[in-house]
Amino acid sequence: MDHYLLETINRTTEYIEEHLLETLCLDDISGHVNVSKFHLLRIWKGATATGLMEYVRRRRIALSLGDLLNQRSNIEYISAKYGFSCERTYNRAFKEEYHVTPAKWRRSPSPLNILDRFNADFMSRAGDGLVFFRSISVLPPFSIAGPTYSIHAEDNLLSQAAARYGVEFFTLSRSRIMNPVEKDVYIGFTSIPEPFTGSMIYQPSLQINHSSIIPPDLNIKHIKPHKYGVFTYIGLHRPEEITPHSLSEIWEYITSTWMPTVPFQLEEKFSFEYINYAKGNKHYCECDLYFPISGL
Structure with a gap:
């Protein structure tokens, strides 16, 4: 039973990390690991203290920091690259995570505590x-x-x-x-x-x-x-x-x-x-x- 839990958590993490730049939904993730959506949500929240799709969103925001430091990428492009429906949605999620807008952080970068890849x-x-x-x-x-x-x-x-x-x-x-x-x-x-x-x-x-x-x-x-x-x-x-x-x-x-x-x-x-x-x-x-x- 313990092998099943570890395998489920590791396979979920790997699948998410490999597809962060693609369209990701709960159906895709649960189908890949062959676990019901309800059961997967419980296991993931219990192990990480973070909701599954919240983890996806926060990991995308964390990865986008590197793009923000690259002045050649505009924020609209970055928001689309990381799966946000529009620049406004990305700005709102970024500010909720780091209490600063992407544009302001780009102008004056400061240390941030990010959500890194989950390590089981x-x-x-x-x-x-x-x-x-x-x-x-x-x-x-x-x-x-x-x-x-x-x-x-x-x-x-x-x-x-x-x-x-x-x-x-x-x-x-x-x-x-x-x-x-x-x-x-x-x-x-x-x-x-x-x-x-x-x-x-x-x-x-x-x-x-x-x-x-x-x-x-x-x-x-x-x-x-x-x-x-x-x-x-x-x-x-x-x-x-x-x-x-x-x-x-x-x-x-x-x-x-x-x-x-x-x-x-x-x-x-x-x-x-x-x-x-x-x-x-x-x-x-x-x-x-x-x-x-x-x-x-």
């Missing part, structure tokens, strides 16, 4: 899916509510206890929380007690705010503002069907390739998974994994 080499296979580093993000303080469980780490890999508790909460108990921030967003919060004795505290939860109504038997946790390393896992299955093998390889990827490079400054050890069920279905899972680096 930074993705790692994780069981039935792919995991990759997404970003460094800062989150303000937030609060969650849900039951808490003490789970032995090794037992969790074997029995998937956290996943079972999460499914039970999300399907049977989340409706008991009135006015959550996002009713379709699941947050699985894991904290590591000090000293570590082999067990972790797991809290399947929803994010809440001052207007939420919380049943008294659920626990409320307040998380301070932090800087996080964010990873994304995508797989062709339901979120609750992630396997112990996938979990093990996700942890191996994060702990061996990323954590050794990061100077952690934390008062407590925790992490959480963020799953927007509105993005998934029985054939697609997308999960963001947040690992705090330091408090703010």
Whole structure:
């Protein structure tokens, strides 16, 4: 399954890059990689955080910068060369991307952050899916509510206890929380007690705010503002069907390739998974994994 995901992403990238100076539409791309349009859009957005046709547009704009620096090419010609219907459309897209018009940038070129060709080499296979580093993000303080469980780490890999508790909460108990921030967003919060004795505290939860109504038997946790390393896992299955093998390889990827490079400054050890069920279905899972680096 992971080979299928990587192959789909790589073939899509190659086809787009080879045809940027030609007419490109979603039907052409999905037909070439032999994946339904709906499914391809989900996979691509999950892997790149960019819409498929948005990627095409932004790559064309990035490539056009070289032509703008060539004073012999007028802007009308450049806009047509890169597939824009007219100069006005190109000007609008360029300004939306770089906050300056093509003509003004040509007169006074300045450094720009561009969208380069997508590189799937930074993705790692994780069981039935792919995991990759997404970003460094800062989150303000937030609060969650849900039951808490003490789970032995090794037992969790074997029995998937956290996943079972999460499914039970999300399907049977989340409706008991009135006015959550996002009713379709699941947050699985894991904290590591000090000293570590082999067990972790797991809290399947929803994010809440001052207007939420919380049943008294659920626990409320307040998380301070932090800087996080964010990873994304995508797989062709339901979120609750992630396997112990996938979990093990996700942890191996994060702990061996990323954590050794990061100077952690934390008062407590925790992490959480963020799953927007509105993005998934029985054939697609997308999960963001947040690992705090330091408090703010």
